[in-house]
Amino acid sequence: MATHYLDFEKPIAELEAKIEELSLLSSSAGSFDAEIEGLRKKAEQLRKKTYASLDPWMKTQVARHPQRPHFVDYVEGLFTDFVELKGDRQFGDDQAILGGLARFRGRPMVVMGHEKGHDTQTRLTHNFGMARPEGYRKAVRLMDMAEQYGLPVLSFVDTAGAYPGLGAEERGQAEAIARSTERCLTLGVPSIATITGEGGSGGAIAIAAAGRVLMLEHSIYSVISPEGAAGILWRDGARARDAAMAMKITAPDLVELGIVDRIIPEPVGGAHADRAAAVVQVGDVLAEELEAMSRLSADEIRKARAERFYAIGRAA
Template identity: 90%
Template sequence: MATHYLEFEKPIADLEAKIEELSLLASTAGSFDSEIEGLRKKAEQLRRKTYSSLDPWMKTQVARHPQRPHFVDYVESLLTDFVELKGDRQFGDDQAILGGLARFRGQAVVVMGHEKGHDTQTRLTHNFGMARPEGYRKAVRLMDMAEQYGLPVLTFVDTAGAYPGLGAEERGQAEAIARSTERGLTLGVPSIATITGEGGSGGAIAIAAASRVLMLEHSIYSVISPEGAAGILWRDGSRARDAAMAMKITAPDLVDLKIVDRIIGEPLGGAHADREAAIKGVGDVIEEELKALSGLSPDELRKDRARRFYAIGRLS
């Protein structure tokens, strides 16, 4: 898969293009090992410097990177015996939210998450990760099953927001999101939500009302997209960067506001630069958090979750 470079990564892309060019020349015009090694070190230093000082708008671009690991990648790498469950038992099946039963490192769990797709066909199939009411009603169905059988719930959040189409609104989009959020808050089993890319508005929180909310280092989580906020505040979507800078949508800000519990570090260059390492890091942190919650009773889990959400936004 060809590397997709973001706008602010252009200097890195130029260096890596020179490395590739010299590598091709080496096969016909002699050795360029020292020059290639020097350029590789320079590219790594530049990448390290760039990613150590990303602003919120740059992080928004990283969170949306098309090669970032998606739900299906986490399922394939972290889970075994995955059995997908489909449908909301009312209208149909929504492929923007996938879920089912699986084993996470030997433990039976219920898992669900947004899936954006990785090419034109799959993006259309999964509606770019923007769920309709059926997706959130399927999530409620899965959470009900988890409580019935005493299984922990793992959710993976990556959506620009719930689908705003006319049909979705006619079928009760707002009510479905509210019911899913409510069910997450009332679960009597451990639940861990991980923001893996974009966490957009109610479409995200509907499956992120969990006992613990984790967030990848370069992900974002917000009440509205920067473009949407710019359109409302200034009637100018081109001011999305200004909105992102003001909205406190990055992981450190959200930990300070007690919206997120823990930040999961990403490999140098973002999760898309080393997908295997990024996914393993997520799995390790989820395992730690599950162990910490495993001894709590259903009532203790509900009280702990209530304390967590009541504390959001407090500055002391």
């Protein structure tokens, strides 16, 4: 897969293009090993420096990077015996939210999350991760099953928002999101939500109102996209960068506000730079959080979750 460079990564892209050019020349016109090694070190240093000082708009771009790990990558890398469950038992199946039963390090649980797709065909199939009502009703069905059999729930959040189409609204999009959010908030089993890319509006909250909310280092989580906020505030979507800088949508801001509990570090250059390492890191943190929550009774889980949500905004 060809590397997709973001606008602010152009200096890195230029260095890596020179490395590739010298590598090709090295096989036909002598050795350039010393020069190549020097450029690699320079590119790595530049990448570290760049990613150590990302502003909120840059993080927004990273969160949307098409090569970040998606739900199917986490399922493949972290779970065994995954059995997908489809349909909401009312209308149909929505492929923007996938879920089912699986084992995480030997332990059975329910896993679900948004799937955006990785190429044109799969993006269309999964509707770019924007779920219709059937997706949220499927999520409720999965959570009901988790409650019935005492299984933990792990959710992976990565969506620009719920699908705003006419058909979705006609079939009760708002009600479906509200029911899914309510079910998250009433679960008596351990539940952990991980914001892996974009956490957009109610479409994200519907499966993210968990007992513990984790967030990858360069992800974003907000009530509206920067473009949407700019359109409302200034009638100018081109001012999305200004909106992102003001909205407090990054992981450190959200931890400070009490909305997110823990930040999961990403590899240098973002999760897309080393997808396998990013998936493993998420798995290690999930294992720690599950271990801590497994000691709690159903009543203690509900009480702790209620307290964390009631505390949001108090410090402000």
